């Protein structure tokens with residue numbers, strides 16, 4: 001969670017930081033704040049709520065200062081109040097700091113500070129952090145860089161922070177202890193730092209990914225140090241190739257709707273990236289691990305949320321295409337003893353900065369497993385942690401509810417599973433080729449499903465007042481049921497449960513009455529007949545039924561209250577098509593219920609705390 005933006009240069013920092021924070025707002029939007037340094041004075045401006053509240057409270061003022069640090073928050077320690085909003089200052093108001101992540105040993109640090117007559121105005125670990133550094137700086141009579149280099153290593157947990165010292169005002173220090181921070185060099189001597197590379201679009205033409213374990217001193221130049229060796233590094237700067245309209249809604253009312261409709265292109269780009277362009281071609285990238293893959297007896301997938309649902313679909317891909325059992329683990333529940341050397345772990349993450357996933361992947365790596373990451377953000381923490389990283393090409397996904405990232409993850413997973421199958425001699429090259437061709441036809445079929453958007457909007461009218469929902473599926477329909485339920489929960493705040501249709505009669509059927517609608521994922525695959533039985537069991541108990549089906553046949557038309565039809569496709573590929581109506585349904589219900597669709601309450605796009 002949380003977004004950091006900081007600026008040092010020739011221009012007024014306030015409007016630049018404000019714009020960057022708006023681009024980072026998907027990472028957290030409980031409260032926001034900016035510290036500006038101007039002619040010997042630092043002034044902190046903070047507000048609860050979205051960044052627009054901060055903008056409103058400043059009104060026409062455009063506070064001065066060519067150096068500033070800004071933050072948009074998702075509350076971890078301490079309520080979402082102005083006093084807890086970042087930036088936080090040290091007790092003597094000399095240091096000002098913004099922070100993303102958590103300080104796990106904050107309690108011990110606070111005890112020591114209290115014993116040294118420090119007091120606190122808020123409830124955050126960040127305020128403890130800035131005073132810890134202030135205390136160490138004075139105790140050891142250090143400059144700011146020395147303070148950070150000598151003391152940041154004692155902080156436990158994943159964190160990124162940027163700090164300013166009023167007594168050494170012409171510089172900023174940034175420190176990465178396990179998160180994301182990108183440094184952009186713009187025209188002239190301006191430097192912008194952001195938690196997400198995309199937020200640099202339009203301001204920078206060169207970018208440096210400040211990796212975990214790095215400390216940057218920015219004073220119109222940029223010097224990078226290694227926290228462990230305390231020596232200066234000379235990392236490569238990349239050209240920043242970004243167009244800022246990828247960060248705009250364009251003609252769409254919400255990012256979520258835009259990104260649902262971008263799936264056709266996103267999947268095509270991902271397939272092309274992984275099967276055509278060298279050196280990113282799958283066979284080349286995975287070639288060094290071919291021996292490991294042929295000897296595997298299982299694959300472990302680690303992920304959270306929607307990405308975990310993609311992993312659960314991939315369980316079927318690997319089982320059917322490569323004769324490989326898959327253990328798909330929630331990152332937060334992963335047990336490192338389950339893997340060892342010779343094992344392969346696939347880590348799936350749209351943002352690449354999900355703390356639970358990073359933590360679990362590090363543990364798997366320490367246990368000796370080989371890590372393949374599937375990620376949508378090049379240069380993110382997980383891509384640096386993995387042995388090999390495969391990128392989805394969904395483009396920036398701004399809506400908190402993940403949509404196009406999910407279907408591009410499915411595409412990457414299908415390609416990997418079929419490549420493994422070919423190398424293991426389980427899938428013939430011709431069958432792999434035919435399957436890849438079928439996959440290339442999916443974007444056109446998604447375009448056909450998107451034509452049901454008006455019909456799904458009508459359906460949303462009918463069900464918008466429901467307080468609960470059941471989503472049911474079998475086989476690959478089961479993770480799609482969970483994904484559909486998560487979408488509805490996230491954006492409309494209706495409680496929804498995704499479950500295996502076969503499991504329903506073992507308890508959840510007790511929930512069925514005329515007020516509990518059920519949505520069945522019922523494509524004409526090998527599970528169709530059993531799904532129909534489950535549908536009739538609910539019908540017999542007066543439950544309302546929506547069915548997503550691939551061919552309207554008389555039976556399902558007669559039994560379901562509402563039908564959404566999707567085109568037919570090879571059975572294994574139905575998840576690509578059945579998920580799209582569920583995304584649209586969640587979107588339209590949320591629209592009718594007036595929620596904040598792109599920034600739902602309590603959520604953030606990237607969960608960078610455990």
Ligand code: AGP
Pocket residue numbers: 304305306307348349350351352353354357400401402403490604605606607
């Ligand atoms: C999905 O709509 C949610 N926003 C959430 O479950 C998300 O999938 C999860 O936090 C994992 O994020 P990641 O893919 O960036 O790791």
